[in-house]
Each structure stands twice: as C-alpha cells, then as structure tokens.
Amino acid sequence: MFDWEAAWHAALYGPGGFFARGEKPFSHFRTSPLVGPELAAALVELLSRVDAALGFPPVVDFVDVGAGGGELAFAVRSLASGSLGARLRVTAVELGPPVPLPGVRWTSSIPACTGLLVGHEWLDSIPCPVVTGPSSDPWIARWWPSLADGAQAEVGASRDAAWAAAVASVRGAALAIDYGHLVSSRRFTLTGYREGRQVPPVFDGSCDITAHVALDACAAAAxxxxxxxxxxxxLAALGLSASVGGSGWDWLESAARAGRIAELRDPGGLGGFGWLLHGCSVAVADLLPSLPPWRPNPASFSPA
Structure with a gap:
C-alpha cells in the first residue's frame, strides 16, 4: 500500500526535498506576505494588542512558523516601532536553509513565545495520510463523516497535533492563517505548485505539495x-481599509496601497483564508472584536 504521508514528507523535507534544498514560496505561488507590507502592518497591530494584554513584558516575541524566506518576519521587524520595537524579538522557524536578515533569528524548532506566534500557510505543508472511503480511521469518523465510498480524504491528525503543540508554547496569542475547510464542507484538495502554476502533486521533490487544513479540527485539538x-x-478589524485620496504622488501611493489591500481581502482569493486565533492567557475579545464566523468559499483555491 502506498504510504502517502511518508512520500509527501520525503518530497518536501527529505534529502533533495522541495523545502530541504531551499526552495522559497515566492518562486512558486502567490502568498499574502509577498503582496506588500500591509499584512505585516496588520500583524504588528495585533501584536501591539497582545503586548498590552500581557502588560508590556520586557521582551515580546513574534514567532513566524514555516517562515519560508523570512519575508513576513523581516517585515514585522521593520514595521514595529517605539516601545514595542525596542522590546521585540523576532524568530523565524524553518526547516530549510535560513536567510540572513537583520533583526531576525532563525531556528528549526518552535521556541517558547511570550507574544504572538503566527503559522502563515504552515499547517497546509504538514504531510498527512490519505485514505479512501469507507475508512475506519477515528479522525475521519469525527471530522470527515461524509466521506463517500471510493472518495479520498486527507487525515488531519498530524496537523492537529502540530498546532496543539505550537499553541501550548505560547503566552499571548497564536494565529494560524491558512486555506481550509470545515466538517460541513470537506473535500479532497491535495495538489502541487511549481513556478507559479498549480500542477498535479508528484512526490519527487520538484514541486510544493499542499492540501487544505481542517481548521475546525485544529481548533478543537488546541x-x-x-x-x-x-x-x-x-484585516478590516485591524485597521486595513482600501481608501484612496490625496493628489499627485500621494494619490498614486494610496491607490497602490488600496489595490494591495483589496487583493488581501478578496473573498474569492487571499481574503478567503481562515484566521484561527487562540488566546493563551489573553482574552480573544481584547485582540479582535466580535466578527462573523469564517465560512470557506468553495470556489477558492480549487485543487488541480
């Protein structure tokens, strides 16, 4: 029987694997940190709220798990200012080769965090077993009960465990940002990305391999x-609005910024990502106001 999880892991993280050899996301697919500095600005705002809720500790952490090329970590380090910036410690967690960046330390394991931990498109890169229905797997019984005979499904238990362990390392808040699905709308999504194109997943290390995240299962596990x-x-709750104003160069700058924010908030694209935010000794209400619950857009991020 083909071992999907082992093949997936080897293709990404084994010798010669996609990430192990230093491939970076920006070379293969569009992701929010690459749109511009606006996502980082929103996370700095969220971090400042976490900092206040913690009582302004002497050192406040921003931990970027699955940091890729470190774009998000470096942008947060660059945008943080004042007292927050002076006390900020930025850590990028990545299994691939580190990218030297001013003010960013690198590690291959998740450290203890007093502040904000972010897993941006990290969970979708954790390999999973794949089963075909009917299945007796207990995770499937709870989180994919609608699996039809002959249909395939990714078993998300490894992601649940990884997220629960990450959340347990935090005093402050932990945030997973990913594309995903809910128990009411599960679908098989295993796919590949190579050089800006979605491709069939092959397990030879030539492409990124990813699948949607069962964010409801991750939430329950943590x-x-x-x-x-x-x-x-x-993003709207953290102050990102796509307004355009001014004249001349100011108008051009505001129009460009509005375009980037519109891309980040597009419900049929990046705006459809789920944000799973856990309060860890901090009340979630102190970080985000009451917002409508996430509902995945079935037209977004369709598998190949």
Missing part, C-alpha cells in the same frame, strides 16, 4: 478560547 474568522474580516 482547545481554549479561540475564534475562526476570515482574513477579509480580520
């Missing part, structure tokens, strides 16, 4: 107070 909202709504 437990505690949490919310699951859309990126579209979360």
């Amino acid at each position: 437990g505690g107070e949490h919310v699951l909202v859309s990126q579209r709504d979360a």
Whole structure:
C-alpha cells in the first residue's frame, strides 16, 4: 500500500526535498506576505494588542512558523516601532536553509513565545495520510463523516497535533492563517505548485505539495478560547481599509496601497483564508472584536 504521508514528507523535507534544498514560496505561488507590507502592518497591530494584554513584558516575541524566506518576519521587524520595537524579538522557524536578515533569528524548532506566534500557510505543508472511503480511521469518523465510498480524504491528525503543540508554547496569542475547510464542507484538495502554476502533486521533490487544513479540527485539538474568522474580516478589524485620496504622488501611493489591500481581502482569493486565533492567557475579545464566523468559499483555491 502506498504510504502517502511518508512520500509527501520525503518530497518536501527529505534529502533533495522541495523545502530541504531551499526552495522559497515566492518562486512558486502567490502568498499574502509577498503582496506588500500591509499584512505585516496588520500583524504588528495585533501584536501591539497582545503586548498590552500581557502588560508590556520586557521582551515580546513574534514567532513566524514555516517562515519560508523570512519575508513576513523581516517585515514585522521593520514595521514595529517605539516601545514595542525596542522590546521585540523576532524568530523565524524553518526547516530549510535560513536567510540572513537583520533583526531576525532563525531556528528549526518552535521556541517558547511570550507574544504572538503566527503559522502563515504552515499547517497546509504538514504531510498527512490519505485514505479512501469507507475508512475506519477515528479522525475521519469525527471530522470527515461524509466521506463517500471510493472518495479520498486527507487525515488531519498530524496537523492537529502540530498546532496543539505550537499553541501550548505560547503566552499571548497564536494565529494560524491558512486555506481550509470545515466538517460541513470537506473535500479532497491535495495538489502541487511549481513556478507559479498549480500542477498535479508528484512526490519527487520538484514541486510544493499542499492540501487544505481542517481548521475546525485544529481548533478543537488546541482547545481554549479561540475564534475562526476570515482574513477579509480580520484585516478590516485591524485597521486595513482600501481608501484612496490625496493628489499627485500621494494619490498614486494610496491607490497602490488600496489595490494591495483589496487583493488581501478578496473573498474569492487571499481574503478567503481562515484566521484561527487562540488566546493563551489573553482574552480573544481584547485582540479582535466580535466578527462573523469564517465560512470557506468553495470556489477558492480549487485543487488541480
């Protein structure tokens, strides 16, 4: 029987694997940190709220799990200012080769965090077993009960465990940002990306291999107070608005910024990402206002 999880892991992280050899996301697919500095600005705002809720500790952490080329970590380090910037410690967690960046330390394992931990498109890169229905797997019984005979499904238990362990390392808040699905709308999504194109997943290390995240299962595994909202709504709640004004160069700058924010908040694209936010000794209500619950857009991120 083909071992999907082992083949997937070897293709990404084994000798000669896609990430192990230093491939970076920007070379293969569009992702929010590459749109511009606006996502990082929103996360700095969220971090400042976490910092205040913690009582302004002497050192406040921003931990970027699955950091890729470190774009998000470096942008947060660059945008943080004042007292927050002076106390900020930025850590990029990545299994591939580190990219030297001023003010960013690199590690291959998740450290203890007093502040904000973010897994941006990290969980979707954790390999999973793949089963064909009917299946007696207990995770499938709970989280994919609608699996039809002959249909395939990714078993998300490894992602649940990884997220629960990450959340347990945090005092402050932990945020997973990913594309995903809910128990009411599960679908098989295993796919590949290579050089900007979605391709069939092959396990030879030539492409990124990814699948949607069962964010509701991850939330239950980590437990505690949490919310699951859309990126579209979360960014608005953190102050990102796509207004255009001024004249001349100021107008051009504001128009460009508005275009980037519109891309980040597009409900049919990046705005459809789920934001799973856990409060860890911090009340979620102190970080985000009450927002509509996330509902995945079935037209978004269709598998090949």
